[in-house]
Amino acid sequence: MLGKLKQYEEALESYNQALKIDPYDSRAWNNRGLVLESLQRHDEAFKSYQKATAIAQRTTQISFTLQTIAKRRNLECLG
Numbered sequence: 001m002l003g004k005l006k007q008y009e010e011a012l013e014s015y016n017q018a019l020k021i022d023p024y025d026s027r028a029w030n031n032r033g034l035v036l037e038s039l040q041r042h043d044e045a046f047k048s049y050q051k052a053t054a055i056a057q058r059t060t061q062i063s064f065t066l067q068t069i070a071k072r073r074n075l076e077c078l079g
Contacts, residue, residue, distance in 0.1 A: 011035045026055040 015032040018025060033048035 006038075008035050008038050012039070024055050026052045026059065029055065 012032065012035045015028050015035060018028045019032070022028070029048050029052035033045040033052065036042070036045035036048060
């Protein structure tokens with residue numbers, strides 16, 4: 001919302017605070033990157049996007065593993 005109002009510095013501070021609370025929030029890292037791009041801070045934006053991508057990939061891998069285990073357990077219960 002703050003980004004839409006072009007209050008980029010305030011938005012950046014909000015994302016920084018959110019990431020102090022949950023440093024594994026890939027959406028916050030991505031949105032932080034968007035704000036940094038708007039501020040022409042491209043190197044920092046790139047690092048935020050890298051962090052968001054790394055977290056999202058781990059989340060996807062974890063979800064896949066959980067699904068695999070759940071399917072295996074269901075098959076064991078049925079077998």
